[in-house]
Amino acid sequence: MSPEERRAFGARVAQFRKSRGMRQDQLAAAINRTASWVSQVERGVQPVVRLDVLQLLADGLGVSVQALRPEVPATAANRSSTVTDQSNDLDLARLSLSGHPALDALLAVRAQPEAPDIAELTADVDRLWQLTHSARFAELSTAITEVLPRLERAARTAGGESAEVHLLLSQAYQAVAAAFVRQDEADAAWVAADRAIQAAEQSGQPLHVFAGIYRLAHVFVRLRRLDQAEYTAGSAVTALRAHIPATDPPPEALSVLGSLHLVLALAAARSGQREQARKEIDHARAVARQLGEDRNDFNLEFGPTNVEIQAVSTAVDLGDAGEALDVGLRIHSERLSPERRSRLLIDLGRAHAQRRHLGEAIDCLLRAEELAPESIRTHVAARATIRELILIAGRSAPSELVKLAKRANATG
Template identity: 55%
Template sequence: MSKSRGREVDPRDRAFGKRVADLRRARGLTQQQLAALLSNRTSGWMSQVERGIQPVRRMDVLQEIAAALGVSAQTLNPDAPLPAPTAEPVPVLSNDLDAAREVIAGHPALDALLGTASAAPVDLAALAAQVDEMWEQTHQANHPVVSDIVTDLIPQLEQAVRTAPKEERPQAYRLLANAYQALAAAFARQGDARAAWVAADRAITTAELAGDALLVCAGVFRMVHAFVRLGDKQEAERAARTAIQALEQRGDLPPEGLSVLGSLHLAKALVHARQSQRTEAREEIGNARRVAQRLGEDRNDYHLEFGPTNVAIQAVSTAVELGDAGEAIDVAQSINAEELSPERQGRLLMDLGRAYAQRRQTTDAVECLLRAERLSPDLVQNHAAVRAAVKEMVLVSGPNVPKDLMDLADRTNAME
């Protein structure tokens, strides 16, 4: 061990200090500026840390330095324990989808099963138009309208798959699977993981009855996101992995298949990022990027909005989940998402806001979150990570909390 003023310096502390110094310089910060981002720390203390004289043993201090530098605690100290995987906090949900919850709470086609349903002819073209409208409203995050559509549409489709002429039933099942997928997406974005799981499960079952294997795999994508929100990371990873393996066995995937495959890689990246599995998460982003290159364009097969742009957006989200705020900001600033849905645009702005929050750039963070909220209110107001970021910014601001931040905290229930 080397010595400093009569005391030995542990090589691990010296290595830790060098990592801090390198990252600080990469962010363009002085020791005084970095110390100012921490609680009750001075530039002298920061200097001692970087020289290895001042050990950093407490996890809360390590996490605070990491957040100020825009990296994960494991980046600064590979021996730091990974955060324990837990379920996301149960959000305070709005009632925008209450009618939809009632529809899936029971069996929506008992009349058809009991033989008491009307024998009215099935108009699949009209039902298809309603499914398209449901997806449009889902992408717009217009959940009250989605709920209104579902109230009549799901029972009609459940009846159609049982009463339509035999040759039309695969199409009816395909429409029903798409409707359940839209509902799963809406529930997930509002934060209702249990309802999202139910809808995704029904989507997978009906897609199989439609004979559409790619639609089944798209349903698995929705299921993975439900598992993630439930905190079931192992189940989420397994669901994504098995679907990916099945798709990769086919060497002749059409563009629609590539969209599903790439989306599943992105979902798997999210699962790994939530578990702070940095190498695995980045590997899946790389896999998705290669699939997007094969696809060669942004598409919306199975309403997945997969393509090079969406991969870049997910790379931002993954970097934020891993605590790499600087990387997230750099990538986000190079993305043009104008052609994607408001929900996707809102997601990008939301993650950019979270990245700025990690770097304690409160003004930029609030501006991005407010822009995201205008595009997709439910996404922002019901997202656990947004609530955590807003709460931290309020606490860090102390008595001088900006009014727009405090208003956002009220709308997200961040301080409850």
């Protein structure tokens, strides 16, 4: 869709929505999207090109697909209604990762290198991470399409400041990879993580390479390629331990090392390796004690608190609900990001569901949704837990659970 077509389409969506007396947040809830996504569609920022998404939007507005897009054949629209919707608020970002990231910079012939505005680019990357940590994926998607092209071009034209730009580029791609993993878009996350590692190596900052490897290991966990996750993170741990000084180790290196142990614990838990998962949690706890505080080096949020959050998740994955609740209820996570606090509440909700504590589970999930609405809708385990609670409650399911299931698209 051209910019003009997107704006015209968005105007039709807004007109139909207003004619039915719906607010943007009401339409968003009806179609399992966010108000930010609806706003971007209506402003012509977010393209709607897939037939299944178009059908979803038409159903939410109570109109036909042809009313929204007259050029779409009726037969094609009918076929789209049988397609399972797999899109999310990062659709626009996914497009920005497709193909070569800076073709115009390859073709441009310049006598002098350009001087990038490092301060402005740094602020842009910080903004990407703020949106990622807040699980505000619709806003992040738009920001990515603006920031990544500028960074990719600057990396090719920066001259003497190339290392600084490549470092920022790596940090940006790590934010993208983290967001895609959380939205269950592992293939796109793989591309982003790989680009992050490559850019970090060109920056001359080896610890950023290891941080990128951490993102890649999470991709493999999400893809259920647990052997690859274990190999990727395990080889990084071995290399780091061989080079970190035993006396007065850099805290940044400890943050990366501890985070890699946590992803190893996750992979072990997902593959049912109970003893190995606990061993990796113990390794991470030891590193956290050595670090002595909660930090956010490389946006990893590693520290004693985050280790315990992962211990809760690991216990839930292993089916040890009692242990998960014992550990989780002692955690004070107020200083961590909304996304991380939301994840803890989701895991506590899963643990309560395993114990069939219906009220407590619903409360945890609702609080998680309040902290990071977009996370609960795209968290695979959260949606599975909501479906399980619906089955447990049966016909007497509380109205707040039924409404949550609809918002999370977890009714099927």
